[in-house]
Amino acid sequence: MPFFNIYNKALSLMPLEVEEGVTLYKKAPLEELMFVADRLRQIHNPGKVVGWMIDRNVNITNICFSQCEFCNFCRKKNSPDAYVTTIDQYIEKIDELYRLGGDQLLLQGGMNPDLGLSFYTDLFRKLKELYPSLKLHALGPPEIVYLSKQERLTFHNVLTELADAGLDSLAGAGAEILSDRVRKIVSPAKATSDEWLDVMRAAHRINLPTSATMMYGHIETIEERIGHLVKLRDLQAEKEKDHYGFITFIPWPFQDEGTQLKEKSGVKSSYNSHDYIRLIAVSRLMLNNIRHIQASVLTVGKETGMLSLHAGADDVGSIMIEENVVSAAGSKNRFSAEELQSLVKEAGFIPVRRNQKYEYFS
Numbered sequence: 371m372p373f374f375n376i377y378n379k380a381l382s383l384m385p386l387e388v389e390e391g392v393t394l395y396k397k398a399p400l401e402e403l404m405f406v407a408d409r410l411r412q413i414h415n416p417g418k419v420v421g422w423m424i425d426r427n428v429n430i431t432n433i434c435f436s437q438c439e440f441c442n443f444c445r446k447k448n449s450p451d452a453y454v455t456t457i458d459q460y461i462e463k464i465d466e467l468y469r470l471g472g473d474q475l476l477l478q479g480g481m482n483p484d485l486g487l488s489f490y491t492d493l494f495r496k497l498k499e500l501y502p503s504l505k506l507h508a509l510g511p512p513e514i515v516y517l518s519k520q521e522r523l524t525f526h527n528v529l530t531e532l533a534d535a536g537l538d539s540l541a542g543a544g545a546e547i548l549s550d551r552v553r554k555i556v557s558p559a560k561a562t563s564d565e566w567l568d569v570m571r572a573a574h575r576i577n578l579p580t581s582a583t584m585m586y587g588h589i590e591t592i593e594e595r596i597g598h599l600v601k602l603r604d605l606q607a608e609k610e611k612d613h614y615g616f617i618t619f620i621p622w623p624f625q626d627e628g629t630q631l632k633e634k635s636g637v638k639s640s641y642n643s644h645d646y647i648r649l650i651a652v653s654r655l656m657l658n659n660i661r662h663i664q665a666s667v668l669t670v671g672k673e674t675g676m677l678s679l680h681a682g683a684d685d686v687g688s689i690m691i692e693e694n695v696v697s698a699a700g701s702k703n704r705f706s707a708e709e710l711q712s713l714v715k716e717a718g719f720i721p722v723r724r725n726q727k728y729e730y731f732s
């Protein structure tokens with residue numbers, strides 16, 4: 371087995387070099403990668419439990435100055451369908467979330483120049499006042515960078531104010547690929563790689579739980595995908611042992627439908643099921659210090675999601691009652707709570723509902 375030494379290193383939870391990750395990605399047989407990744411999943415998460423959750427995505431606004439090339443959700447301020455969600459609309463959506471048994475909102479949206487830090491702190495306080503048990507998983511490093519520039523505050527200060535106002539965890543949004551070569555082409559107005567990582571570092575220092583993501587399958591190279599994983603792993607290695615850090619890693623493929631990247635530049639999504647499973651498996655081998663890996667069933671669908679659970683993933687994410695950014699770019703998958711659980715069972719695992727901190731409901 372030519373990759374035996376690298377597999378052994380990974381199974382000893384030693385950090386693999388970029389070159390080792392690239393070699394595995396390009397050359398290792400998929401069944402071997404899946405086997406080793408499954409063993410590693412067992413080391414990090416013994417047993418057959420696969421997490422899932424109920425939450426609801428609400429977009430704070432679709433007005434965004436960034437105009438990323440892969441996004442067809444954002445609008446300019448004077449666009450006829452531009453919006454900022456009102457409190458009445460939040461109430462309607464949260465009431466529905468509670469009726470369906472969930473208690474977490476994923477709040478995302480654009481970087482709207484009219485909305486400063488006080489808008490977000492007021493919003494979070496209001497929502498917590500109306501629904502004290504509500505959990506807010508919200509914003510992401512690009513918004514924190516934007517607010518920090520707008521308000522002339524450090525990342526630490528912006529995050530502290532948001533956490534004081536009710537932010538429970540920071541979403542790993544806007545990571546795309548942590549390579550400035552890629553970012554300059556697909557999202558030139560957004561946070562740089564270092565800014566994204568610096569925000570996460572500041573969040574980890576105040577022990578705000580975070581997630582890490584990757585949006586791949588556009589113009590990046592395999593080397594850049596592996597470099598992305600190494601950056602996440604190195605940052606995670608810096609955190610205090612008892613701090614949350616990155617609780618999970620969630621990769622999903624570029625959805626190209628109607629995006630500028632496809633329409634103007636002819637970049638189509640390179641997604642295919644085998645490559646997604648390979649990415650999940652290699653991620654499990656590279657990320658020796660991130661416990662959970664989530665298969666994005668919303669974007670890759672049932673069969674690929676099920677196979678991912680045999681390739682190192684231990685979570686299928688959320689039924690996501692409303693999702694507009696990915697679905698605006700072509701994702702058609704939808705799952706009810708029952709469907710998500712039967713997908714896990716069909717794959718041979720035990721679905722257990724969890725919260726954003728990956729605490730499982732018994």
Ligand code: SF4
Nearest residue numbers: 434436437438441444
């Ligand atoms: S992906 Fe996010 S930051 Fe980029 S244009 Fe869309 S809403 Fe704005």
